[in-house]
Amino acid sequence: MTQTLPDLTAALIEAARRAGADAADAVAVADETLSIEVRGGALEHAERAEGMEIGLRVFVGNRVASVQSSDTRAEMIATLAERAVAMARIAPADPWAGLADPDQLARDTDAAALDLVDPTRPEPAALEEVALAAEEAALAVQGVTQMQAAGAGWSHRRSHIEGTNGLSVSGERTGWSTSAVAISGSGLGMERDYFGDARTHRADLTSAEEIGRIAGRRAVDRSGAIKPPTGRFPVIYDERISAGLIGHLLAAASGAAVARGASWLKDARGEAVLPDGLDLIEQPHRPRASGSRVVDAEGLATRERAIVRGGVLQGWTMDLATARQLDEVPTASAGRGVSGGPSPVVGNVALTQGTHSKQELLAQMGTGLLVTSLIGSSINPNTGDYSRGASGFWIENGEIVRPVNECTLAGNLRDMLRGIVPANDARTHLSRVVPSLLVEGLTIAGA
Structure with a gap:
């Protein structure tokens, strides 16, 4: 049996x-x-x-x-x-x-309203057709010389947690994805870029042809990249990577980090950490979003929660153990795999969007760097000192003038986040809904 x-x-x-x-x-x-x-x-x-x-x-x-x-x-x-x-x-x-x-x-553990399961099961040949279509579309972009890869995938996860305290919760979700990585140029002049999409339901996926076209255009746009000048300049974090900047705030607001004393936000509850008027809201009940759930890994009912309200940090992200250690109320934020015990995690979050487009932010910035890719990371968890490798596009008079690479960004997260200016271009289907972000006065180490 x-x-x-x-x-x-x-x-x-x-x-x-x-x-x-x-x-x-x-x-x-x-x-x-x-x-x-x-x-x-x-x-x-x-x-x-x-x-x-x-x-x-x-x-x-x-x-x-x-x-x-x-x-x-x-x-x-x-x-x-x-x-x-x-x-x-x-x-x-x-x-x-x-x-x-x-x-x-939680008394109600029924997750049907979240609509996280697509009952369709793909055949390998069907996924191969999707991947081939993405590759063909990327190669059709003038300037693309080759492909690193194009792919399609599907996943189905089922889980059940049970405890001697009466806990009994089942979960299920599916995932569909398509991606393409294109290369422009040749030899030492090769540049690479990508695009991909991942959804819980196949019907919501961006078409393979569009994924290929975007990956191809991005790779071609990077042709001829050079180092940017060294100095102190404004920086725009493109929407495709801006969630990582907010992720540093979420990590510092983890109750586990605060309990260890290893957080640059450990004394910041009730203080401004974002500009006035900006909220950062956890939204665990968004349908078809990958970070949605009705209960956490310890059986507590999840709820919408303000991590930052009006720019002010409201509190910590806590599982049961962290809440007990800090003498706080748990936030139903426990996550867990099969190894080890629970730990605090954040699922879906949304940052207040601005009123201006990314192009309008570029015009406001004037001269500076539009970052589209980040590599490496050196973050001091106690001070928030920040350093990351970056590439993207140099901006003059609000317009892109050339692609750039091989540079380093440096600043302090507390100062950076306190002065961000959001655009209005966030993709609302993502688990982390964060638009492009303008940050003033970062140090760029380039040529």
Whole structure:
């Protein structure tokens, strides 16, 4: 008889009880993926994978341990539980760890309204056709000399979490993706760029032809890139990478970082961290968005939450353990895989959009750098000092004059974020809805 995910978590919980655990929770995940890559009009790579993993977290008093396995046989489940309890008995005490109280658990765990599952299952040949169409469209762009890859993929994930506290939550979601990476020029003058789209439903995907065309145009636009001048200039983070800048704020507002004292925002609650009038809102119930969920990994009901309101930091992102450590109320932000315990995570967020287009921000900037790609990262978590490699386009008199690469941006995140000016070009279907952002006075190290 085939074991269902609830069967597996129930078996793990029962085995943990028999092994001597005072409390436990278990997670079971089943993944199915299919990916296709093409190159030169022919199939380059095809992969189909199916797998199941289980994880168990046990408590012996206030001592905790976690184990995981891809072996779901009954004898392995018993062995896992025994090992976990033995580990917990010698683990250091953790006064903050523990399951949710039963009255904290969400009453409604039905995620049907989020519409995260596309019942369609693709054939490999159909995905290959999509990838070939993206490649053909990119190669049709004048100036594209070759393709690094074009691909299409599909995934289906099912999960179930169960605990001795009455927790029992199932989840399911699908994913579809198309991508293309195009190259312009030749030899040492080659430049590369990409475009891709990922959705929960196939019908929402950008067409393969459009993905290929955008990837091709981007690669050609990068032809002849040189280093920009060195100095202090305004910088616009293009919409395709601007969410990363906001991601640094989200990381610093994590309760786990604050509890460790390793956050440049640790004393900033109630203070302005963004310009007046800007909100940063977590939106866990957006239909068809990849970061949506009705409950978190500890069974708490999710809700819309202001991380920043009117530019002012409202508080921290917390799971149960972090909230206990900080003597706060949890924000239903626990995320978890099969290994280890929960930790604070942020799903869908949206930053207030501005009233001007990116082109109008370029005109406002005058002379500076439009960043379209970032590499590497050197962020001091305690001070917010920021340094990243970048490439993009040099702007003069509000217009693009040439592509640039091999430069470094430096500044301090607190100052950078406090003065951002948002455009109005965010893509609202993304999990992180963040428009292009103008940042004044960054140091650019180039030529």
